Amino acid sequence: MIQNTQTNKHQLGALTGASKCENYYELHFATGEIAHFYILANGIFRLLLDPTQEFNENRTELIQLAQFDHSAFERSQVRATNDSLIIHSDKYQIIWAQNPAVISIFDETLHHNRMHQSLPLELSNDGTTEFLAENKNEFFYGGGLQNGYFSHKGHRIVIKHDQITGKGGVIMPVPFFWSNAGYGELRNTNQPGIYDFGKSTPGTTILTHQDKIFDCFYLLGSNPQEILQHYYTLTGKPIMLPEYAFGLGHIGDFCTTLWQPSKAQERNACKIGNNYYIRTKDQDAASGKASLNGEENYQFSARAMIDQYHAQHFPLSWFIPNYAVQTNNVHALEFFNDYALNQDVQPGFWHQSETELPAKTAFTFTDAQSANHDAKQLQGESHLTQPMVLAGSGSTGMQKSAALIFGDIGGNWDNITTQIAGMLGANLSGQPLVGAAIDGLQGGGNAQINVRDFEWKSFTPLLFYFDDQGDFCKNPFAYNKKITEINLAYLKLRQHLTNYLCTLNKQARDGEPIMRPLFSDFPDEKANYTSQFGNEFMLGHNILVAPITNGREDEQGNSRKDNLYLPGKKSMWIDLFTGKKYAGGKVYNNLLFPLWHLPVFVKSGSIFDWGKRNFLLYPQEQSETVIYNNTASANSENGASFTRISSQVKNEQLRVTIEPVAEEVPDAFKEQPTELTIMCDSYPDRVTIKINDQIVPVQEYGSIDAFNHAHEGIFYNVNYGLDEFRQYQKNKQSALQIKLAKRDITTTKIEISVHNMQYGKNVLVHEITSGVLPSPKLPAVDSSKISAHSFELAWPHNSAVQIEINNLLYVGITGKNFAFHELTPNTRYIIRMRYVIGNKVSEWSDLFGVITKHAAKDYAIENIKVDCNYASKENHPLSYLTDLKLASEWQTEQSPSHEQPLELTFTFEKVEKLSRMVYVPRNIDHKGAPLALAIAVSSDGVNFTTYADNLHWKPDTKNKVVGMRDVRAQKVRLTIYQSSQEMLAAREVIFFRAKR
Known part of the structure; x- marks a missing residue:
């Protein structure tokens, strides 16, 4: 022992x-x-x-x-x-x-x-x-x-x-x-x-x-x-959400929010009606108060917000009007619920403890402890077969009763990568129904980040805004007409994906994540298991999303995207918006995406229900899918009716089979038409359609107008594209479109054969090694440009090259140099390069290596004990000051003064040789910034000597760096005499030890 x-x-x-x-x-x-x-x-x-x-x-x-x-x-x-x-x-x-x-x-x-x-x-x-x-x-x-x-x-x-x-x-x-x-x-x-x-x-x-x-x-x-x-x-298995849950939601406070007149020039001004306002806590300055039904001023009411969504042509699916306010005005809530339901918006109710719900409440937003209670209470409502419960935090087993949603500080590029990883982690931890607020709960104000955030979150399980919690308006029309139209296009695209999301929700109950890392579908590639390409994710088996995660742009304002990995050497990927095809197993660089264009790729072989039995196929080899449909008879346990569709391409012949719908379907849903859009590269020779093993003659039309007016027909469309995005680009895709009249979908089997089927045949062709192209010499590596997360390679000739790094092929690289970003600190990268012209490549260069530097955080001192003579605010404890998490924030109850200065004493586990101290201030505003302070150090933990006296810092959000080279200390004391406004705050105080 x-x-x-x-x-x-x-x-x-x-x-x-x-x-x-x-x-x-x-x-x-x-x-x-x-x-x-x-x-x-x-x-x-x-x-x-x-x-x-x-x-x-x-x-x-x-x-x-x-x-x-x-x-x-x-x-x-x-x-x-x-x-x-x-x-x-x-x-x-x-x-x-x-x-x-x-x-x-x-x-x-x-x-x-x-x-x-x-x-x-x-x-x-x-x-x-x-x-x-x-x-x-x-x-x-x-x-x-x-x-x-x-x-x-x-x-x-x-x-x-x-x-x-x-x-x-x-x-x-x-x-x-x-x-x-x-x-x-x-x-x-x-x-x-x-x-x-x-x-x-x-x-x-x-x-x-x-x-x-x-x-x-x-x-x-x-x-x-x-x-x-x-x-x-x-x-317990994850819940099945009702169909409306996958639409756009809005969460706000229409109980206590106050509005003050403003001007359009103000960065945080919101246009309400024909005038501009900002939120305020000063009742004397306020000219309007929010309400549920217009009890105060109608234009500031929850009803008016629903009207505003509809006036802007945004289909709003669900709405919570009392976020963070435990209102007791049940009559007003029930009155609002009636109005919302009349507008085809499902009303929700926020609360923090088990309580009786107002009449006609469709769903709740609560805490983890009350989630199970709410689910049972909603399940008891006769008209609610699929209850929706949202929770802002959770624990083991919450997936069986609630979905998880959260907010954050908006207007920050880093939040996008943070939330992608977080939601992937939730899915891998058994909570597949998860969402993060568009543009955050607080902060914001950056239009480009706002629209890019809406775009990628359109491909997450839950899509919603958290409003009235900060200075900026959070809704899809808060900015100019251009951004409003892009948001509307993505919301309409999401509506097409409703059945896909419902299907993923059903599959999640059997252990398949909804948002998943690349290794879920490509388990043989080691890089997919790490965070190397953690900024990308799969939505189900068929869609890969690679959000724009930084503000890098070209001269025309297009976002520049490097390091975009499309996995699977035998896979072909299709840009959802342009139809451009890419071979898998490569890391693409120098890609440009205008503001409306999110990098979204469909895996070849995919089959979608684009809504109302309009099936969209990207044929390759053999594939099969099961599409679930919410119907009036569906409930959370028995699931929904489903349609099985298979597709096979063999010897340039495509066969598509749509089986009869299985499970019970209400009579009102049995008679439905069927449409197919089959992506292809050229006009096929012949199309044969069988209904229940009987060949059915179907006319081919020569114009889209004639085809649209027909009950049944075939049309080869050379100008196919997503209707919602027509204003942004010319439709250059080609597709075979088929319409079939109404039939009983529970008894009808449809078989379609397409001869001379061509799609993406040339994309997966391997490069040819040419002896004419010389093998390149070793690229030069500028040691001064090696950092923890990047390095730059340079070569003598202005040419197109391919570079292999740790067995991954990087393409799309031209010129004389290229910088690689998003790398892992303190990691050795084995590299070789070859020239490329068309589909011909040279022999590889010799192998060489680059080692990235240590990250700065590797030198940050951990486990620092900190003491303070001032009390901390609730939920902002002193421990947050040295937890090395920049998202946490320490706050005091009051502001320091010269008569009563605030003292922070930091104690290390041992005597440390320091290099610098960094004070990371609050970044959402200028509140709580230290203005006047002094620093003292102690090597024995008892006696202190002054290191810096009479320091004065500006009240901004920039990090405050104090050089402490060659200082040996076991304790450091900060004495702060003054701060901006009514408190002192910091996201972090970090001490770095000297590099070895």
């Missing part, structure tokens, strides 16, 4: 005995502990080690245990060897080594371990720690919505809600993670935890929870979908 008497920690002792009991194996250890090991199902095991030996199997409400019988346990077998106890369950061997007492799970079909403890459990009165061995190519996911991160190898995450919504914030902590090695773990606890995936000890995962009971479920699966299925078996 290894024991630390100072901390009362000890390792689990040797395994001394075991017995098979009624529904578990009882294990005894030399240190006196007893554990119960359960075989719940194939690939679902539980280890419960309780120092109190009470062994309450239902110790939390997180897990649904009633569904399990003892059959899997009864089928299991056990045998003992000289040094271990082996439990056989299906294809798995759970091996308990005797000394040290570590567990490993062996997969007999793969002949290797899925997981293996590297050390025995560490136990104490304050918590438990598990140590797991990591493989070199093993990656880790989960932990909930860890905003800014989804791939955790080499990182440490915290399982604790921290009130931070920006990067590093834990919006939804879930004590569940999984590994691509084929296992996951769910800790059955409500206590905080820290998961260290090789950050402090490379090669070892260290999992700690502040719970003296070790209660862990081990989930085994051959792919992420199986592991997530097991997670849902334990915690």
Whole structure:
């Protein structure tokens, strides 16, 4: 036994005995502990080690245990060897080594371990720690919505809600993670935890929870979908949202917001009616007050906002009028609900505790604790078969009752990458229904970021605005006509994707994420498991979205996009808007996208229901899809009717089969027409249509007008494009369009054959190596231009080149030099280059390498203790000052003065040799900025000497840097005499140690 008497920690002792009991194996250890090991199902095991030996199997409400019988346990077998106890369950061997007492799970079909403890459990009165061995190519996911991160190898995450919504914030902590090695773990606890995936000890995962009971479920699966299925078996399947939930939502405060007259020139002025106003908290300056139904001023009411959406031709789907206000005016709310429903807008209700809902409330926005209560209450309403509950935070199992939404500080490019990663992480943690507010909850004011944010979030599960929480208006028509029209085009495009989103919601219940990293569909490419291309995501199997994440533009204002990876060497990708085709397995650079154009790519072979049985096909080889449809008979458990469609291209002949709709369909929906749009490159020879095995003659039309007026027909369209985007470009795509008259979709099978089918045939052609092109010499690397995240290559001739970096092919590069961005710090990149002309390439150059520099954060001192003589505001604690999360913010209750200065004392774990201190001020406004201060240092932790006296800083949002070269200190004290406005605030105070 290894024991630390100072901390009362000890390792689990040797395994001394075991017995098979009624529904578990009882294990005894030399240190006196007893554990119960359960075989719940194939690939679902539980280890419960309780120092109190009470062994309450239902110790939390997180897990649904009633569904399990003892059959899997009864089928299991056990045998003992000289040094271990082996439990056989299906294809798995759970091996308990005797000394040290570590567990490993062996997969007999793969002949290797899925997981293996590297050390025995560490136990104490304050918590438990598990140590797991990591493989070199093993990656880790989960932990909930860890905003800014989804791939955790080499990182440490915290399982604790921290009130931070920006990067590093834990919006939804879930004590569940999984590994691509084929296992996951769910800790059955409500206590905080820290998961260290090789950050402090490379090669070892260290999992700690502040719970003296070790209660862990081990989930085994051959792919992420199986592991997530097991997670849902334990915690509940995600809800099915009603169809309106996928439309545009608006959340605002129409109970307390005050409005003050303004001028159009004011950056945060909002046009309401024919005049301009800004929000104010000064009742004397206010000329209008928001209300639900116009009780004060109609133009500022929730009703008026609905009218404004419709006047701008924006179809609004759902609306919450009382965000952050626990209003008791039930009569006014019910009156508003009637109006909203009359306008085909579903009304919602915000609250923070279990409460009775106003009449005709369609959905709620609540906290995690009340989500299950609301779901049951809404389910009880006879007209609501699919309740929608939104929650601003959550925990294990919330997916079975609510979707997760959150806000942030808007108007910031970094937020886009942060939220992509966060929402991917939520999906990989079992919460697939997630959304982030367009342009944030506060902040904003940047029109370009606003529209780019709307564009990419149109391809996320939930689309909505959070208004009335900051200075800027949050709605799709808050800016000029150009931006309003782009937003409207994307909203109409999203309407076409409603059935696709409903289908993804249905598939999510079986373990498939809605938003997913590239490895979900391309698991054989190592780069997809990291955050290297984490700014991209798949929406289901068929759509790849690569949001614009920075303000880089050319002279015409087009966004410049580099480092865009389209995976799959055998895949072809089609730009959704232009129809341009790209070969997969390449990293594209120097791409230009005008403001209206979001980089969105469709995978060849995809099949969509574009709405009302208008099927859109991108044919390649063989593909099949199941499309789910919400109907009046659908409910959250039984799902919806579905249509199975298959497509096959063989020997230049396309066959499309649309099976009869399965499951119950109401009579009103049975008779429907069918339309197909089949993307192609040239005019086909012949089209044959069969209805229930009978050939049906269908006329071909020569004009789009004649085709549109026909009940049935065929038309080869050489000017096909998305109608919503016609004003931005000429339609240059070609497509075969087919219309079929109304038939009973529950009994009708449709088969279509297209001869001489050509689509993308030349895109996947490999380059030809030419001996005429000389092999390039090694490119030059300017060492002064190597940073933590970028480096630049230069070559002697102005030419087109292809560059391979760590086995990834970068294309679209011309000129004499090129800078690579978005790289990983302190990483070696192996590079070679070749010239390219057309489809001919030279031989490769010799290999060479570049190592990126350490990131600045690698030199930031961690675990700094800080003391202050001033009280901190609630939800802005002093600990935020040194947590190294720029999204958190410390605030004081009052402002310092010369008579009573504020003192911040920072204590390091040891004497540090410093290089600089950085004070990161509040960036949403100029409030709380330090104006006058002094700095003192102490090397012994007792005696201080003045380092800088009488410092004066400007009240702006720029970082304040103080050079501290060669200073050795164990403590640093900041004495602040004055701040701007009524408080002192900081996002962070960072101390950097000197570089070694």
